[in-house]
Amino acid sequence: MTTLTVAGLDAGYRDFQALFGVSLDLAEGETVALIGANGAGKSTLLMTIAGALRPWRGRITLDGLDIAGLPDHHRARLGIAIVPEGRRLFPSLTAEENILVPTTGRGGPWSLDALYDLFPMVAARRSHRAGLLSGGEQQAVAIARALAANPRVLLMDEVSLGLAPAVVDGFYRLLPRIQQSGVCILLVEQDIDRALAASDRALCLLEGRVVMAGDSAGLDRDRLISAYFGAPSAPRSSATKTGPAPVPPDKPVPPGKPVPPGKRVPPARPVPPADPEVPR
Ligand SMILES: Nc1ncnc2c1ncn2[C@@H]1O[C@H](COP(=O)(O)OP(=O)(O)O)[C@@H](O)[C@H]1O
Numbered sequence: 001m002t003t004l005t006v007a008g009l010d011a012g013y014r015d016f017q018a019l020f021g022v023s024l025d026l027a028e029g030e031t032v033a034l035i036g037a038n039g040a041g042k043s044t045l046l047m048t049i050a051g052a053l054r055p056w057r058g059r060i061t062l063d064g065l066d067i068a069g070l071p072d073h074h075r076a077r078l079g080i081a082i083v084p085e086g087r088r089l090f091p092s093l094t095a096e097e098n099i100l101v102p103t104t105g106r107g108g109p110w111s112l113d114a115l116y117d118l119f120p121m122v123a124a125r126r127s128h129r130a131g132l133l134s135g136g137e138q139q140a141v142a143i144a145r146a147l148a149a150n151p152r153v154l155l156m157d158e159v160s161l162g163l164a165p166a167v168v169d170g171f172y173r174l175l176p177r178i179q180q181s182g183v184c185i186l187l188v189e190q191d192i193d194r195a196l197a198a199s200d201r202a203l204c205l206l207e208g209r210v211v212m213a214g215d216s217a218g219l220d221r222d223r224l225i226s227a228y229f230g231a232p233s234a235p236r237s238s239a240t241k242t243g244p245a246p247v248p249p250d251k252p253v254p255p256g257k258p259v260p261p262g263k264r265v266p267p268a269r270p271v272p273p274a275d276p277e278v279p280r
């Protein structure tokens with residue numbers, strides 16, 4: 001059964017259009033990976049679904065109810081939760097206070113005890129100020145905060161960003177427990193192989209448009225990488241079939257090239273230091 005449907009979505013910032021006719025659906029319990037270069041519009045799509053941005057055109061329905069015109073807190077009460085890029089915790093509140101911030105009144109499996117069972121590292125730091133936690137601990141608090149709302153739809157925006165690979169491995173080992181709770185997940189992840197391994201289906205966004213979609217297990221990885229870069233389909237090569245998973249770099253802007261007005265420029269992405277801590 002379809003839980004979330006996005007149809008013909010246009011969205012952007014003032015007069016800058018970032019999304020063009022984006023459509024997708026999420027079935028109950030399904031995880032869909034959203035792949036795309038820096039600036040492709042992934043965060044814009046998640047924020048528009050969550051209600052932080054109003055769509056310019058198009059429909060967003062949750063369980064058949066049109067929610068496109070509803071404010072974010074109303075959407076949260078209906079079961080949409082976001083783990084935003086950069087976590088956005090309240091640094092002076094404790095870990096537990098951050099987790100208890102969303103007061104959606106929704107019941108479900110994610111009690112505080114269940115969240116502490118999922119993230120023992122957060123339980124151990126529950127009374128510590130969020131601003132003093134490590135990057136990995138802060139990310140765990142951000143995920144716990146979203147789950148505390150007992151969402152129907154969980155939007156996860158680059159939870160791996162800036163964390164050490166071992167910390168990221170820890171999160172991905174926990175993901176099946178979150179998936180088994182029945183929530184559907186829209187997962188933004190820069191690492192294509194990780195994204196495909198963790199999802200049922202995948203979508204590739206290029207400059208605000210869906211340019212490829214399919215079952216994660218059956219997607220042609222070469223075509224996906226070409227779609228990611230906006231390049232014509234690359235010939236199949238055994239190296240890319242069997243070699244290590246590439247994490248495509250952000251699309252480069254040619255140095256010194258003038259940028260015409262209105263032309264999109266991928267924002268420079270700061271790379272925070274890797275966090276050495278591993279979830280326990
Ligand atoms: N607050 C903003 N104001 C204006 N343009 C923005 C803003 N946030 C993002 N953009 C632009 O929208 C486009 C999509 O950005 P974003 O959704 O953040 O991409 P992604 O998450 O895929 O990296 C980019 O061209 C970006 O520069």
Ligand SMILES: [Mg+2]
Nearest residue numbers: 042043044085
């Ligand atoms: Mg983003």
